[in-house]
Amino acid sequence: MAKKGDMLYAWTNDAEIKKKAELGGAVTALWKHALESKMVDAVFAVRKGADLYDAQPVFITDPKELAQTAGSLHCGTLLMAKLVKKYLDGAANMKIGVTVKGCDMMGFYELAKRKQIDLDNVIMIGVNCGGSVSPTLARKMIADKFGVDPDKVHKEEIDKGQFIIEYEGGHKGISMDELEEAGYGRRSNCRRCKLKVPRQADLACGNWGVIGEKAGKATFVEVCSEKGANLLNGAVKSGILATEAANPKGLEIRAKVEGAMLKLGEKWRKKDFAALGANMWETINKETARCIKCYSCIENCPVCFTTPEALMKGSLMVKPGELPPNPMFHLRRFAHISDTCVNCGQCEELCPADIPLALFSHAIRVEGDAAYESKLGKVTYTN
Ligand code: FAD
Ligand code: SF4
Ligand code: SF4
Numbered sequence: 001m002a003k004k005g006d007m008l009y010a011w012t013n014d015a016e017i018k019k020k021a022e023l024g025g026a027v028t029a030l031w032k033h034a035l036e037s038k039m040v041d042a043v044f045a046v047r048k049g050a051d052l053y054d055a056q057p058v059f060i061t062d063p064k065e066l067a068q069t070a071g072s073l074h075c076g077t078l079l080m081a082k083l084v085k086k087y088l089d090g091a092a093n094m095k096i097g098v099t100v101k102g103c104d105m106m107g108f109y110e111l112a113k114r115k116q117i118d119l120d121n122v123i124m125i126g127v128n129c130g131g132s133v134s135p136t137l138a139r140k141m142i143a144d145k146f147g148v149d150p151d152k153v154h155k156e157e158i159d160k161g162q163f164i165i166e167y168e169g170g171h172k173g174i175s176m177d178e179l180e181e182a183g184y185g186r187r188s189n190c191r192r193c194k195l196k197v198p199r200q201a202d203l204a205c206g207n208w209g210v211i212g213e214k215a216g217k218a219t220f221v222e223v224c225s226e227k228g229a230n231l232l233n234g235a236v237k238s239g240i241l242a243t244e245a246a247n248p249k250g251l252e253i254r255a256k257v258e259g260a261m262l263k264l265g266e267k268w269r270k271k272d273f274a275a276l277g278a279n280m281w282e283t284i285n286k287e288t289a290r291c292i293k294c295y296s297c298i299e300n301c302p303v304c305f306t307t308p309e310a311l312m313k314g315s316l317m318v319k320p321g322e323l324p325p326n327p328m329f330h331l332r333r334f335a336h337i338s339d340t341c342v343n344c345g346q347c348e349e350l351c352p353a354d355i356p357l358a359l360f361s362h363a364i365r366v367e368g369d370a371a372y373e374s375k376l377g378k379v380t381y382t383n
Contacts, residue, residue: 001229001233002223002229002232002233002236002243003223003226003229004223004224004225004226004228004229005223006222006223006229006245007209007220007221007222007223007245007246007251008220008221008223008232008243008244008245008246009210009214009218009219009220009221009243009244009245009246009247009250010024010026010205010218010219010221010232010241010242010243011024011025011026011214011217011218011219011241011242012024012025012026012028012029012240012241012242013029013239013240013241013242014028014029014032014240016067017029017032017066017067017070020067020068020070020071021070021071022070022071022072022157022207022219023207023210023216023217023218023219024214024217024218024219025070026205026218026219026221026241027070027099027125027127027205027219028066028067028069028070029235029240029241030125030203030231030232030235030241031043031045031060031066031069031097031099031125032063032066032240033231033234033235033238033240033241034097034123034231034234034235035060035061035062035063035066035097036063036238037234037238039095039097039123039230039231039234040095040096040097040123041061041094041095041096042059042060042061042094042095042096042097043059043060043061043066043069043096043097043098044057044058044059044060044080044083044084044088044096044097044098044099045057045058045060045066045069045098045099046058046069046073046076046078046099047068047069048068048071048073051151052073052075052153052154052155052156053075053135053136053138053139053150054075054135055073055075055076055077055078057078057080057083059088069099072127072157074131074132074133074138074156074157074158074163075132075133075134075135075138075156076132077132077133077134077135077187077345077346077349079103079104079107079300079302079344079346080098080099080100080104080107080108081104081107081108081110081111081117081302081303082107082111082300082301082302082305084096084098084108084111084117084122085111085116085117085305090111090116090117090118091117091118091119091121091122092118092121094121095121095122095123096121096122096123097122097123097124097125098122098123098124098125099124099125099126099127100124100125100126100127100198100201101126101127101129101132101198102126102129102193102195102196102197102198103129103193103195103302103342103343103344103345104302104344105124105126105195105198105200105201106195106342106344107302107303107342107344108122108124109200110302110303110340110342111302111303111305114305116305123202123227123228123231124198124201124202124203125201125202125203125205125228126197126198126199126200126201126202126203126204126205126224127198127204127205127206128196128197128198128204128205128206128207128208129190129193129195129196129198130158130186130190130196130261131158131176131185131186131187131190131191131193132186132187132190133163133184133185133186133187134187134349137184137187138150138156140184141163141179141184141185142165144184145174145179145182145184146165146172146174148165148167148172149167152167152168152169153165153166153167154166154167154168158176159173159207161175161176161177162174162175162176163176163179163185187345187348187349188268188272188345188348188356188358188359189343189344189345189348189358189359189362190345191264191265191268191272192265192268192269192272192343192362193265193343194262194265194266196258196261196262196265197222197258199222199224200224201224201228202224202225202227202228202231203221203222203223203224203225203228203231203232204221204222204224205219205220205221205222206219206220206254207219207220208220208253208254208257208258209246209247209250209251209253209254209255209257210246210250211247211249211250211253212247212250214244214247220246220250220254221243269366272359272363273363273366276359276360276363280360280363284330284334284360285327287355287356287360288325288327288329288330288355289324290324290353290355291323291324291325291329291330291353291355292323292352292353293321293322293323293325293329294352295308296347296350296351296352297333297346297347297350297351297357298311298333300346300347300350301337301346301347302342302344302346303337303340303341303342304336304337304340306336311332311333311336312329312332315328315332318332334360334361334364337361337365338361338364338365338368339365339368340365341361341362341364341365343358343361343362343365344358345358346358347361
């Protein structure tokens, strides 16, 4: 029986899931078991939408429908926590299972701390995350750098430091370093991210450390909680999931890769924060002057659940409709999330004025943490 702290290789015996899955289908098989055994009432996961670059959230109650959620969508930058708060009443009245990247997971904790999500009703399967790519930039990158029509691509993956595509007529990989040097590759918030293995979820799954004959056919599972151990043991008992102890060499490799990713994250932080220079507030002032006050950054922030009107209420300086906005509009928003920003990049991703909002809030958050020590409650994450 698996217990908290165990490290395993896991794969499914379900043929339909195996065919569609990223690395052996353990995650989807675990969800299928969770639904069939009524451990959860519903699973909230992600599926391919209009095309490969379009990740859609999907709410599933019928286990037969789960196979459509198998596979990793690296252009899926959406965050799940706010959707659970907004549309599922913060899981107050039902038990749900959610697949989470590190930033998704932090969003859940931040909302739970503010009593907007009931974590007792949530099981989280975390996926390790080296980073995600903006859907629009991915299309441009594939056309410009790979010389391939993005609509002809049927699979993308990130493996061994490369962005790899499969398309009608072949496959091609280019190193992330080269792509990022040219202004493509992972989103800038992802480059700075240091939450690569989501250990505060119930299980943390990924490909790092899967070696030998299981490479590409199984996922590496770190059991992070009793809840996670119960889910895993139940799935094995039901026959949908098979496991074996992780190869000790694989454990070493996984730790090394994680360490290298954390160093890389630190390098990007230094670079990006240094570029803000000594005049960070002047830069913020200048860049935010082109804001059109659409409120997308407020509405899509996974940790902020106020309304734009409530956030600005009482400010004599921030008037509705005023453009360019008084700098207080942005300063209020940054102050509001200064202790909670999880650097998920949603604000920047969805800003129609292309303002580097995530960089600003992340820099403010990191500076605040350094000065006051992180006050993130029972969960400690270094993001
Ligand atoms: P499957 O059974 O195929 O299930 C995959 C699950 O992931 C499904 O529930 C699906 O809905 C969900 N999902 C797919 N895309 C997203 C998304 N964008 N956001 C949230 N959920 C999503 N592992 C590593 O070891 N190193 C990495 O660098 C790494 N980077 C990743 C980056 C991204 C953006 C994602 C989504 C995953 C990454 N993984 C990484 C995890 C890895 O790709 C597999 O998801 C994991 O090994 C589980 O494999 P599986 O076959 O069991 O999953
Ligand atoms: Fe992954 Fe971190 Fe980017 Fe979130 S912020 S998508 S966890 S790399
Ligand atoms: Fe302004 Fe961009 Fe926020 Fe819209 S998303 S309110 S344009 S900063």
